[in-house]
Amino acid sequence: MAKEKLNENNFEKQSKSYQPKPPYVLNCMKAFIVGGLICVFGEALSQMYIHWFGFSEEKAGDPTVTTLILLSALLTGFGIYDRIGQFAGAGSAVPVTGFANSVTSAALEHKSEGIVLGVATNLFKLAGSVIVFGVVSAYVLGIIRYTWSLFF
Amino acid sequence: MTKTGKQSWTFTKPVYIQSTGTSVGPLEGKGPLKDTFDKVHDTLHCEEKNWELAERRLMMEAVHTCLQKAGVDASAVDLFLAGDLLNQNVTGNYVARQLQIPLLGMFGACSTSMETLATGAALVGAGYAGNALVSVSSHNATAERQFRYPTEYGGQKPQTATYTVTGSGAAFVSTKPSSIKVEAATIGKVVDYKVKDPFDLGSAMAPAAWDTIKAHLEDMGRIPSDYDLIVTGDLSAVGTPILRDLMKQDGYDISEVHQDCGMLIYHSDQPVFSGGSGCACSAVVTYGKLIEEMKKGTYNRILVVATGALMSPTMLQQKETIPGIAHAVVLTKGEEQ
Numbered sequence: 001m002a003k004e005k006l007n008e009n010n011f012e013k014q015s016k017s018y019q020p021k022p023p024y025v026l027n028c029m030k031a032f033i034v035g036g037l038i039c040v041f042g043e044a045l046s047q048m049y050i051h052w053f054g055f056s057e058e059k060a061g062d063p064t065v066t067t068l069i070l071l072s073a074l075l076t077g078f079g080i081y082d083r084i085g086q087f088a089g090a091g092s093a094v095p096v097t098g099f100a101n102s103v104t105s106a107a108l109e110h111k112s113e114g115i116v117l118g119v120a121t122n123l124f125k126l127a128g129s130v131i132v133f134g135v136v137s138a139y140v141l142g143i144i145r146y147t148w149s150l151f152f
Numbered sequence: 153m154t155k156t157g158k159q160s161w162t163f164t165k166p167v168y169i170q171s172t173g174t175s176v177g178p179l180e181g182k183g184p185l186k187d188t189f190d191k192v193h194d195t196l197h198c199e200e201k202n203w204e205l206a207e208r209r210l211m212m213e214a215v216h217t218c219l220q221k222a223g224v225d226a227s228a229v230d231l232f233l234a235g236d237l238l239n240q241n242v243t244g245n246y247v248a249r250q251l252q253i254p255l256l257g258m259f260g261a262c263s264t265s266m267e268t269l270a271t272g273a274a275l276v277g278a279g280y281a282g283n284a285l286v287s288v289s290s291h292n293a294t295a296e297r298q299f300r301y302p303t304e305y306g307g308q309k310p311q312t313a314t315y316t317v318t319g320s321g322a323a324f325v326s327t328k329p330s331s332i333k334v335e336a337a338t339i340g341k342v343v344d345y346k347v348k349d350p351f352d353l354g355s356a357m358a359p360a361a362w363d364t365i366k367a368h369l370e371d372m373g374r375i376p377s378d379y380d381l382i383v384t385g386d387l388s389a390v391g392t393p394i395l396r397d398l399m400k401q402d403g404y405d406i407s408e409v410h411q412d413c414g415m416l417i418y419h420s421d422q423p424v425f426s427g428g429s430g431c432a433c434s435a436v437v438t439y440g441k442l443i444e445e446m447k448k449g450t451y452n453r454i455l456v457v458a459t460g461a462l463m464s465p466t467m468l469q470q471k472e473t474i475p476g477i478a479h480a481v482v483l484t485k486g487e488e489q
Contacts (some may be wrong), residue, residue: 085306109302113200
């Protein structure tokens, strides 16, 4: 065997050769296609709200996002979204549907512990960090933008 | 019973497995060992309202089937040793609440199957109990919730991940001669080779399995070919070659006799990543298929090495690594019935 002998110190490095490499390129392509399809679907929804329901282009975003969230929550409940997630990875995790999935799955998981301490407490178990960093970074960027506008 | 070498026990007063019982979930029921299980459920919920109840039902069924086969009522059992993967060992505790048998709850992650059997056999052999019932369980959804994400969360898992077996296995041991004898056991040390990836427990546990098997062979003065089968609990497709190479480095070639329960329990095309894991993995394979094969005479002496990743999500978030542990039990052909 040409390889170095496995021992406690080199194990982390040497054991890599036993682990199947994640197919990065394939995963990226799957994520791109599925993520893209979700966005195309969102665009179609948005056009639908503009043309059939008389929403303006700026306002059409709200019902579009709401519809996507509803569909994602339903797919989560029917046990389909996690399968899409295993296939698509970031493709289905990054769009708003992924956020909805993380909230719905947590709600479902903790239903057995009751509405208040189960569902309500754990609803944002996974999504909470997204909200925290979203709010904090919006705040920081807002200050930067405001400061910038004072001088330029 | 005598201590043999540094960390092994030889049961000089023979202890026998009287009967075993298994109950499993849907995916296991479609696997290659489907005919060796006593009870198979069609859904993960096992007709219960939540996952924890489902797991409890699996253990209850395994225990009842086991006692039924032995023709023994729960009231005649002296000691119940049980464990699972959930906080506070809830499955074992609540099953014991119903059984009303004195309980020793045990935890060794997925190594609990052989931890309970070894301890049970030791206590029976030493006379502290006339007989003992041992059982472990795991459930895919309770384990996901305990250690990973909500069941329906759409996170992508890597190929090195394992799939927690839904099921429970039970065994009833006493000194009454039967066709399966518990010959010896080796209690493992906690071995940590600094693996941090919770989705690669095979790598984390392989060094522990190596340490226990090596200690066992040295303590007993045996070589791998003294066994018809050396079976590990849940090293999966990733940990299995690591263990074999670690053994080879020490001059033991186990590749001829070694198999892994995590790879035996599912077909390779089932969606289980690199194989099965969980307490139930080694338990349902051992108490189902392996006992059956021993009774048929396919194997005369086997070494079951249940491997456990002592993983805690909190410890991992505090930048700790994942320690492993493995306990081994030798089963041999007992008296002809």
